[in-house]
Amino acid sequence: MDRMRWDALKKEDCSLSRTLAVIGDRWTLLILRDAFLRVRRFEDFEASLKIARRVLSERLALLVREGIFKKVPYQDKPVRCEYRLTEKGLDLYPAILHLVHWGDKHAPTKAGPPVVHRHRACGHDFRSVLTCSECGEPVGARDVEARSTRAGPSRPRRAATR
Amino acid sequence: MDRMRWDALKKEDCSLSRTLAVIGDRWTLLILRDAFLRVRRFEDFEASLKIARRVLSERLALLVREGIFKKVPYQDKPVRCEYRLTEKGLDLYPAILHLVHWGDKHAPTKAGPPVVHRHRACGHDFRSVLTCSECGEPVGARDVEARSTRAGPSRPRRAATR
């Protein structure tokens, strides 16, 4: 059978496939976590993640190509650059925060969540809640119906099992 | 230098690391996407994803061990099982939906989003919005301050995860 190759993923007609073609490897979300924690330099990523330099180099280059990071020089002679999140990169924050909170809830440590998140506007520590852009109410898997926009017979589907 | 190994990830004191130890490989989020679209059987996952059977088998077993899927027999003689999402699995929906909407926005196709999502309660197609569990307002990366709960000097940081 003809199996899926990773370099074919980005051409799939599925937004999740195309997203994972960029951030779906074993390291990228951890790199982005560090970036959200203000890690910006090659050697700092290496030290923090204990990632092989070759792999880090390749991933950072991909993320720059994809517009998630931009390289910003912080000195001349020799030019040294740091990697900063773009708006496109910052937009991944909700997904990552949700994965963090999922880990807090479903794969907890005895010591409790290692990091808590405070909402600057209201001053409280909070959990992430997925809400509907239209009515503002919280949304769970069972509240959503996914519908294809492409031609063909469309059976309506619930976005969840049970 | 001593690099990070994947089987060490699940013991890290970082909720994202522990989450990615379960769902952070190249295939798992695609398997879960299919599960949210009500794919449930081994051969259906294989056909839908074009994944190698060996890898699919291993991933499904891991997800069952981790309590994200449960195996439910749908016939006897011979016993055949299907994979159904547990509550723990359903809780990954917000993260996945956000990644889908990120792809819709930042890696679009000419044909537009392949799938739209309707909120059953209000009847509208919607985008996912991250909100604060305490005040209900939308939250972006810059609105969050992450704070370690562990001993040691704590520098306040913006927009952090862990």
Place this chain on the structure above:
DNA sequence: CACATCAAGTCTTGATTTAAGACTTTACGG
């Protein structure tokens, strides 16, 4: 009965990807 089929895997072999660490480049400081 003999044989084909089906679901849900397991096994083998060869191709890709990752890990570890040495090496390179460009510049500065003493």
Place this chain on the structure above:
DNA sequence: CCGTAAAGTCTTAAATCAAGACTTGATGTG
């Protein structure tokens, strides 16, 4: 001139993945 620093590149060995053949237990067909 020598050592250090940042940001990589290169090489080799180990781990993971892809492709497809094979297995198991039961049913259906001639």
